[in-house]
Amino acid sequence: xxxxxxxxxxxxxxxxxxxxxxxxxxxxxxxxxxxxxxxxxxxxxxxxxxxxxxxxxxxxxxxxxxxxxxxxxxxxxxxxxxxxxxxxxxxxxxxxxxxxxxxxxxxxxxxxxxxxxxxxxxxxxxxxxxxxxxxxxxxxxxxxxxxxxxxxxxxxxxxxxxxxxxxxxxxxxxxxxxxxxxxxxxxxxxxxxxxxxxxxxxxxxxxxxxxxx
Numbered sequence: 001x002x003x004x005x006x007x008x009x010x011x012x013x014x015x016x017x018x019x020x021x022x023x024x025x026x027x028x029x030x031x032x033x034x035x036x037x038x039x040x041x042x043x044x045x046x047x048x049x050x051x052x053x054x055x056x057x058x059x060x061x062x063x064x065x066x067x068x069x070x071x072x073x074x075x076x077x078x079x080x081x082x083x084x085x086x087x088x089x090x091x092x093x094x095x096x097x098x099x100x101x102x103x104x105x106x107x108x109x110x111x112x113x114x115x116x117x118x119x120x121x122x123x124x125x126x127x128x129x130x131x132x133x134x135x136x137x138x139x140x141x142x143x144x145x146x147x148x149x150x151x152x153x154x155x156x157x158x159x160x161x162x163x164x165x166x167x168x169x170x171x172x173x174x175x176x177x178x179x180x181x182x183x184x185x186x187x188x189x190x191x192x193x194x195x196x197x198x199x200x201x202x203x204x205x206x207x208x209x210x211x212x213x
Contacts, residue, residue, distance in 0.1 A: 021177040022201045024185065026209035028171035034191030042171035044091045045189040046157045047211070048164035053179060060162035060176060075162065080144075080154060081105040082112075087144065087154030091190065093164050094156060096139050103131040111147030118142050118158055141188060155190055180205070187211045 028047075030040035063074040080092045083105040094100040104110050104126045113122040118140030123132055125148070136142060136158040146152035157164070167173040175185075180203045187195040192213045199207050 022180060022203065022205045022207070023174065023177055024183065024199055024201060024207045024209060025172075025174035026207075026211060028167040028173060028187070028189075029210055029212040030171070030189070030192075031213075036191065041189070042167045043169045045167040045171070045173075045187055045211070046091060046093055046164060047167065047173050047175065047185065047187045048093070048157070048159045048161075049175065049178075050160065050184040050186060052161050052163045052183075053181070056163070056176070056179065057161045077101055079103060080156070082110050082146070082152070085149060086152055090153070091155045091157065091166065093166065094136065094158055095162055096137055096158050096160055097135065100134045100136070100156065101131055102134055104128055109148060110152075112144055113147055114142050114144050116140070116142040119156070122147075157188060185209060185211075189213070 026047075028042040028045045030042050030045075033040045061074065062072045065072050077099050078092050078094050079101045081088050081103045085106065085108075092100070102112060102123070105128075107128050109125050109127055111123070111125045114120055118138045119134075119136040119142045121134065126132070134156075136156065139158045139160045142156040142158060144154040144156065163176055163178070165173050165175055178201055180201055183199050183201060185197045185199055187197075195211050195213070197209060197211070199209065201207055
């Protein structure tokens with residue numbers, strides 16, 4: 001029994017993925033550390049896009065498929081923990097209007113607060129094991145401190161959509177696949193000025209972008 005041509009064409013398209021997909025990837029370059037760091041930490045850098053098509057955002061919210069016919073797996077709720085007297089991770093990303101879990105995984109009390117304009121708050125003193133859910137409505141960078149331990153600090157990068165990525169330990173990064181168009185790439189890391197780059201992405205094209213501080 002021969003297979004119908006239409007089914008074969010459909011299967012080929014499903015395997016190939018969207019024909020319009022392009023990519024923006026690159027490298028974070030930090031020649032030296034900033035004050036308070038013993039070495040440059042490219043893995044603290046966050047790269048994101050200002051605006052993306054609505055359809056792409058809906059797809060990113062639903063998450064990638066697991067297998068050809070598998071269910072989609074939405075991105076997990078980001079978690080910021082306090083353990084061993086520090087925040088982990090030091091930099092976390094969350095989409096505006098989405099939840100962020102803040103957990104005291106330490107054996108001592110902590111008191112987390114922020115005076116940053118995008119999302120000032122004060123949780124007061126928090127016992128070991130305490131978990132709170134935060135939600136920031138305005139994109140921007142929120143600096144967190146601990147009332148009881150002045151040396152503790154962390155940063156929440158609140159983005160307008162799910163097209164964001166943290167750089168790897170060697171500075172490498174890649175944003176989600178994108179349709180053709182013009183995009184504003186933004187990048188930030190603790191102690192460094194925000195970078196902005198305009199990128200024109202064609203169909204099935206690949207753009208390599210170096211972000212140097």
